[in-house]
Amino acid sequence: MVELLPVSALQHYLFCPRQCALIHAEKVWVENRFTVEGRIMHRRVDSEQRGRRAGADQDLSVPLKSERLRLYGIADVVEIVPGPDGREVPYPVEYKRGRPKILDWDRVQLCAQALCLEEMLGVSVPEGAIFYGKPRRREVVDFDHKLRVLVKETAMELHKLIAEARIPAAVKDKKCRSCSLAGECMPGVGNIKVESYLLSALKE
Ligand code: SF4
Structure with missing residues (x-):
């Protein structure tokens, strides 16, 4: 059976492969201020009802799956908007507690959601958006080639890491x-030789 990994693992992998392996292979999870704030923000979105925004129908907490990418997840919001040819297309929106990032971590996560929707629904998903808590605004993301x-390559590297x-x-x-x-990770400590660590511990 094909092992599916969560879409969020792509973001963890791009942030730090060690963090990704600790969470998804070793099942280590520790909350800090950022994770709690993020969870509260997602819970707020989850608790709202299916609705409309600026004329667009919205579905909340939409389950996602891609056999090709071997990923599953939940989209915070999927709006139904007119596509480039006038036909309605899904438009995923992801909620993030922090600020827009220079690197592509969040955009990769959102594009993976779009690829799941394309595979599930057999439609094209050209664009989506990330709503950032600081400042409170949307960043439009073009799902270009x-x-x-990058999503496909990251998914392959992620599966390789977990399989190994x-x-x-x-x-x-x-x-x-x-x-x-x-x-849990103790970055920096791992680079100290065990012998010198024990010697300094004994001196103390
Ligand atoms: S603390 Fe460890 S797991 Fe976290 S980012 Fe640094 S190296 Fe990665």
């Missing part, structure tokens, strides 16, 4: 400051 290729049951070494970086797993 480059982004689609490999935990990559910690690489200490400024992103570790916002990582909820910093306490």
Whole structure:
């Protein structure tokens, strides 16, 4: 049977492959301020009813699946909007607590949702949006060829990492400051030789 991984794992992989392996292979999860704020924001979206926004029908918490990418997930919101040829198309919207990011982590997650919708519904999904909590605004995302290729490549690398049951070494970086797993990962400590660690511990 094909093993499916959550769409959110793509974002974890791009943020840090070690964090991704700890969460999805070792099942380690620790909350911090950022994860709690994100969960509250998603819960608010989940608790709302199916509705309309600026004339567009909305479905909330839409289950997603792609056999091709071997991914599953839930879209926060899928709106139904007129496509380039006038026919209605799905328009996924993802809610994020923080600010827009320079790197493609969030855009990859959203584009993966679009690829799931395309496979499930047999329609084209050319565009979607990410709503950021700071500032409270939408960023429109064009699902262009480059982004689609990045999603497919990331999904392949993600499955390879999990299949190999490999935990990559910690690489200490400024992103570790916002990582909820910093306490479990201990970036930097892993690079100290065991012998010198034991010697310094004995001296203490
Ligand atoms: S603390 Fe740093 S190296 Fe460790 S999992 Fe988090 S981001 Fe990755």
